[in-house]
Amino acid sequence: MELTETDARLVAALRDGLPVTARPYAALGERLGLSEATVLARLTALREAGVVRRFGAIVRHRALGYTANAMCVFDVPDAGAADLGRRAARHPGVTLCYRRRRAAGWPYNLYCMIHGRDHGRVLELYEALADDLGVAEGARAILFSRRCFKQTAGCYGRAAAAGSGAQRPDGARGATVMAAR
Amino acid sequence: MTGTHLSPLENRLLADWQHDFPLEARPFARVAEQYGVSEETVMAAFEGLQQRGVVGRIGAVYRTGTAGASTLAAMQVPREHLDAVAARVGAFDEVNHNYERAHPMNLWFVVTAPDTERLDAVVEAIEAETGLSVLCFPMEEAYHLDLGFALPER
Numbered sequence: 001m002e003l004t005e006t007d008a009r010l011v012a013a014l015r016d017g018l019p020v021t022a023r024p025y026a027a028l029g030e031r032l033g034l035s036e037a038t039v040l041a042r043l044t045a046l047r048e049a050g051v052v053r054r055f056g057a058i059v060r061h062r063a064l065g066y067t068a069n070a071m072c073v074f075d076v077p078d079a080g081a082a083d084l085g086r087r088a089a090r091h092p093g094v095t096l097c098y099r100r101r102r103a104a105g106w107p108y109n110l111y112c113m114i115h116g117r118d119h120g121r122v123l124e125l126y127e128a129l130a131d132d133l134g135v136a137e138g139a140r141a142i143l144f145s146r147r148c149f150k151q152t153a154g155c156y157g158r159a160a161a162a163g164s165g166a167q168r169p170d171g172a173r174g175a176t177v178m179a180a181r
Numbered sequence: 182m183t184g185t186h187l188s189p190l191e192n193r194l195l196a197d198w199q200h201d202f203p204l205e206a207r208p209f210a211r212v213a214e215q216y217g218v219s220e221e222t223v224m225a226a227f228e229g230l231q232q233r234g235v236v237g238r239i240g241a242v243y244r245t246g247t248a249g250a251s252t253l254a255a256m257q258v259p260r261e262h263l264d265a266v267a268a269r270v271g272a273f274d275e276v277n278h279n280y281e282r283a284h285p286m287n288l289w290f291v292v293t294a295p296d297t298e299r300l301d302a303v304v305e306a307i308e309a310e311t312g313l314s315v316l317c318f319p320m321e322e323a324y325h326l327d328l329g330f331a332l333p334e335r
Binding site for chain 1: 205295
């Protein structure tokens with residue numbers, strides 16, 4: 001599905017999130033010079049086409065006390081990666097699981113994010129996961145997060161928005177520094 | 182460290198509205214209907230969750246590759262330069278989720294752009310500005326069903 005110019009502006013405006021007001025889509029439309037009906041129709045179309053994978057509350061796990069977060073990486077044969085990936089995705093604590101392209105000096109291709117309330121618990125979950133996947137110690141690594149320098153929505157659609165003259169005010173973004181633990 | 186306390190209504194809101202928030206004129210009224218509370222109560226609850234940082238925003242998560250191009254990327258940065266390099270990398274509008282991780286490969290971030298040409302240009306600009314190599318790990322396949330953040334056992 002090709003994004004229309006209107007879609008791109010809508011996507012850019014949504015980076016700041018839906019305003020919490022009784023008629024939020026009307027408010028969003030007002031900013032963009034679109035009717036409430038148009039905003040709803042385009043968002044519904046994007047959602048139904050799967051361009052928008054989910055639409056709703058974006059939860060920050062840190063604020064809920066899930067402060068230990070590790071990216072666990074495994075070097076597995078490409079042929080069996082899909083089976084192992086689906087298996088890993090069902091493990092407790094695994095919130096994301098992807099196969100990614102390897103790079104020179106970085107042999108890992110399977111990535112799992114594990115979130116937990118403390119470092120020790122995440123480590124336990126990682127060891128259990130590695131055991132279950134049958135990946136030896138030399139072919140895996142765990143990378144705990146230390147500091148988050150910046151966490152914002154992706155900027156898909158921004159260029160189109162800028163091109164249409166709808167440059168967003170920049171107050172909401174920038175180098176947000178938060179303590180990670 | 183313990184997390185912020187959630188009220189029963191807040192718990193329900195987080196469990197139920199990460200995926201398909203109502204796309205209709207008065208979404209908070211629709212949400213309120215499900216719990217037999219008022220629209221104002223639901224709006225106040227979402228405002229409270231946002232103020233405490235539990236909810237970053239009510240917004241969209243896009244399927245990778247459909248609304249632009251993106252990649253996970255990493256750099257191996259000498260410890261003494263990490264803050265400065267992280268700030269320079271974070272200054273790019275196209276960079277989000279910029280993290281320090283406990284590993285020699287210590288700076289991790291996501292680059293998103295409207296298309297792959299712009300994505301490659303940003304990666305090259307980061308390398309030029311920092312004098313360090315950027316490794317890119319584009320996603321090839323996702324194995325989880327992204328249902329948002331499940332509230333695990335407390």
